Amino acid sequence: MAEPMYRQIAEDLRSRIESGELKPGSQLPTELELREQYDNASRNTVRDAVKSLVHRGLVVTRPGQGTFVVDRIVPFAITMSTDASTGFGGGEGVAYMSQARAQLRVAEATVPRVEIQSAAGAIAQELKIDKGASVVSRHQKLLIDSKPWSMQTSFYPMKFVELGAARLVEANNIEPGVVHYLGETLGLKQVGYQDKVSARPPNEGETSFFRLADGSAAAVIETVRTAYGSSGDPIRCTVTVWAADRNRLIYNVGDVPEEITSPAHTAAESDGTAELANN
Amino acid sequence: MAEPMYRQIAEDLRSRIESGELKPGSQLPTELELREQYDNASRNTVRDAVKSLVHRGLVVTRPGQGTFVVDRIVPFAITMSTDASTGFGGGEGVAYMSQARAQLRVAEATVPRVEIQSAAGAIAQELKIDKGASVVSRHQKLLIDSKPWSMQTSFYPMKFVELGAARLVEANNIEPGVVHYLGETLGLKQVGYQDKVSARPPNEGETSFFRLADGSAAAVIETVRTAYGSSGDPIRCTVTVWAADRNRLIYNVGDVPEEITSPAHTAAESDGTAELANN
DNA sequence: GCAAATTTGTTCGTATGTATT
DNA sequence: CAATACATACGAACAAATTTG
Numbered sequence: 250m251a252e253p254m255y256r257q258i259a260e261d262l263r264s265r266i267e268s269g270e271l272k273p274g275s276q277l278p279t280e281l282e283l284r285e286q287y288d289n290a291s292r293n294t295v296r297d298a299v300k301s302l303v304h305r306g307l308v309v310t311r312p313g314q315g316t317f318v319v320d321r322i323v324p325f326a327i328t329m330s331t332d333a334s335t336g337f338g339g340g341e342g343v344a345y346m347s348q349a350r351a352q353l354r355v356a357e358a359t360v361p362r363v364e365i366q367s368a369a370g371a372i373a374q375e376l377k378i379d380k381g382a383s384v385v386s387r388h389q390k391l392l393i394d395s396k397p398w399s400m401q402t403s404f405y406p407m408k409f410v411e412l413g414a415a416r417l418v419e420a421n422n423i424e425p426g427v428v429h430y431l432g433e434t435l436g437l438k439q440v441g442y443q444d445k446v447s448a449r450p451p452n453e454g455e456t457s458f459f460r461l462a463d464g465s466a467a468a469v470i471e472t473v474r475t476a477y478g479s480s481g482d483p484i485r486c487t488v489t490v491w492a493a494d495r496n497r498l499i500y501n502v503g504d505v506p507e508e509i510t511s512p513a514h515t516a517a518e519s520d521g522t523a524e525l526a527n528n
Numbered sequence: 529m530a531e532p533m534y535r536q537i538a539e540d541l542r543s544r545i546e547s548g549e550l551k552p553g554s555q556l557p558t559e560l561e562l563r564e565q566y567d568n569a570s571r572n573t574v575r576d577a578v579k580s581l582v583h584r585g586l587v588v589t590r591p592g593q594g595t596f597v598v599d600r601i602v603p604f605a606i607t608m609s610t611d612a613s614t615g616f617g618g619g620e621g622v623a624y625m626s627q628a629r630a631q632l633r634v635a636e637a638t639v640p641r642v643e644i645q646s647a648a649g650a651i652a653q654e655l656k657i658d659k660g661a662s663v664v665s666r667h668q669k670l671l672i673d674s675k676p677w678s679m680q681t682s683f684y685p686m687k688f689v690e691l692g693a694a695r696l697v698e699a700n701n702i703e704p705g706v707v708h709y710l711g712e713t714l715g716l717k718q719v720g721y722q723d724k725v726s727a728r729p730p731n732e733g734e735t736s737f738f739r740l741a742d743g744s745a746a747a748v749i750e751t752v753r754t755a756y757g758s759s760g761d762p763i764r765c766t767v768t769v770w771a772a773d774r775n776r777l778i779y780n781v782g783d784v785p786e787e788i789t790s791p792a793h794t795a796a797e798s799d800g801t802a803e804l805a806n807n
Numbered sequence: 808g809c810a811a812a813t814t815t816g817t818t819c820g821t822a823t824g825t826a827t828t
Numbered sequence: 829c830a831a832t833a834c835a836t837a838c839g840a841a842c843a844a845a846t847t848t849g
Contacts (some may be wrong), residue, residue: 253836291838306729312815313846330781441782448727448772450585450745466729468747481785493727500779502609503720506760532817558833570819591828726834
């Protein structure tokens with residue numbers, strides 16, 4: 250018995266899924282049926298097999314209904330580097346909306362939740378302020394086609410408000426964008442930014458917002474964007490958490506052909522990811 | 529009993545870990561001890577609780593030894609946008625090595641495994657060649673401090689070999705870099721590239737190479753980099769898979785202060801990620 | 808709208824196997 | 829070899845969610 254039975258069952262089911270015998274969206278045999286199909290294994294054993302598939306993101310189980318092969322979501326492509334078509338920083342507010350439209354999706358954003366917080370270590374470091382200093386936190390959730398897509402929180406030094414950028418603490422959208430507003434009121438001009446991209450398992454809040462299956466291996470992508478002004482000082486720090494299964498981040502570096510950078514192109518692209526023979 | 533018992537136990541253990549009562553590297557109580565601590569719950573119930581922590585990447589279990597709080601790895605920061613200090617495209621070969629040295633790490637790469645393959649759909653699309661056309665695949669695994677860090681496969685149109693870039697199919701490193709070599713032999717100059725960044729659960733090969741705990745929620749980051757020449761035609765496509773728990777990708781866009789872009793800075797940075805109050 | 812049937816979720820008990828010390 | 833600790837597997841009962849009649 251080299252391989253435990255529940256793993257053998259899991260592998261067999263996986264191959265049935267990948268061969269197309271079990272199509273996306275279709276229901277797996279019930280636990281009772283699986284028992285019969287697999288040598289009258291115990292119900293707990295077939296459950297372990299199914300759990301392993303849930304965990305790998307191949308199927309989802311719904312209490313009272315059954316287990317279903319996952320329907321692949323068409324990922325939303327987001328240009329994170331400066332987007333020629335919208336003119337400014339990708340992945341945020343206005344640019345996000347316009348990219349969504351270009352991919353024939355409907356984007357919405359919740360009303361910002363604004364808070365005054367004392368800066369956590371990482372934020373303080375990014376903004377080059379003292380740990381514990383006051384910062385304005387503006388938090389928004391972004392939806393596409395009415396489904397949860399990402400959540401982002403921007404942090405600004407409280408000093409900006411004191412210097413005259415009063416609207417920073419207002420709980421509504423600042424049109425056409427906070428960056429533009431800071432330019433008008435304080436003369437700050439964003440000249441560049443640095444993104445730090447990482448991936449990790451979701452925490453509780455993220456799991457519930459993104460409606461991630463409980464035991465699934467779903468991951469989130471976290472980007473930390475620190476934007477700088479012409480003086481070289483940080484203007485803001487924006488932390489965005491993306492559901493990994495429905496987003497793809499695009500960075501263009503140097504000269505990239507026009508037709509490649511257009512959002513329509515990335516949208517239309519085949520989803521035949523992975524399987525790119527890395528082994 | 530709103531919450532099932534195994535979840536309550538899991539949450540209690542989680543809080544004991546996060547409060548620091550159970551430190552990284554230390555051993556959790558054994559299953560037998562946990563039974564006693566939690567109201568004589570069944571062994572299966574405490575096991576379910578522990579599984580849920582394994583799954584979230586907070587602990588690892590080792591047969592015959594026990595369950596241990598995970599030791600956080602210090603992530604390796606990789607500048608993916610063009611790196612001023614090394615002069616060329618981040619995240620690959622030479623640049624990777626030099627960034628590792630700057631962060632006081634030791635980087636190694638395996639000897640390239642070279643194959644002639646017929647292009648899969650996604651690769652063909654990236655390289656703008658016919659699906660099934662021949663491509664040269666050059667695969668390497670990268671280690672840092674002797675531990676598995678990433679694996680990457682570059683695809684080049686077979687046409688390049690026919691046109692004179694014979695060394696493309698040699699199974700050894702091409703110094704100082706393939707891009708440089710293609711410039712010399714074919715006059716191709718890389719003027720830019722597009723990166724597509726996504727995250728997903730690891731497949732079997734990745735799990736074993738990265739030595740990821742079996743049931744853990746570990747994710748991999750996948751970057752697909754397509755590089756373009758001055759004519760606007762694709763030169764190559766490089767697919768890199770990174771273990772998400774030990775890598776952080778850095779993209780600089782526009783003007784970012786020198787001290788921020790230096791590898792030493794990113795290395796020294798506090799690891800106080802997450803907890804950035806996204807909820 | 809309710810009751811029954813179906814399906815997955817939780818919890819228990821028990822036995823045996825495998826890895827490590 | 830023995831003791832310890834986790835891994836696999838079985839059986840059973842009841843709970844909760846959903847669909848169906």
